């Protein structure tokens with residue numbers, strides 16, 4: 776593979792850096808992240824790498840083609856049909872349009888709710904945050920209000936520090 780050059784200044788690009796959300800990028804080797812000023816010094820070119828979708832062992836309920844797991848640029852996950860595509864010129868979806876967003880998972884815990892004594896569940900959100908909540912809690916879609924017990928305990932997530940200043944990178948487009 777030919778070595779890629781920065782389109783802004785012609786320097787070589789850095790090694791691939793993986794962000795805490797699993798995304799990959801390369802910076803211009805002439806760019807340096809200054810942790811004190813929170814600014815890039817030198818060339819600010821950043822190249823985001825496409826994340827290869829993972830083919831799942833599941834079939835599309837609409838057309839029977841395999842589903843793929845895709846992670847958006849914001850770390851949200853979805854399953855979509857491999858027969859689906861996007862026509863950039865016509866700006867419309869082509870093929871099968873089946874999409875299923877993955878919203879997080881719940882896991883039963885061997886602990887009781889301190890408020891009502893019912894079991895607690897561990898809820899992991901789509902972007903990896905965890906909380907313990909009461910298994911009796913729910914959401915009434917019609918009344919648009921929470922039902923059951925409202926006990927929630929957020930678990931501390933150990934934030935990996937981002938020495939490359941990921942949180943200050945330029946905004947990105949949604950695909």
Ligand SMILES: [Zn+2]
Nearest residue numbers: 781784803818
């Ligand atoms: Zn550059």
Ligand SMILES: [Zn+2]
Nearest residue numbers: 835838856871
């Ligand atoms: Zn399909």
Ligand SMILES: [Zn+2]
Nearest residue numbers: 888891909924
């Ligand atoms: Zn409870």
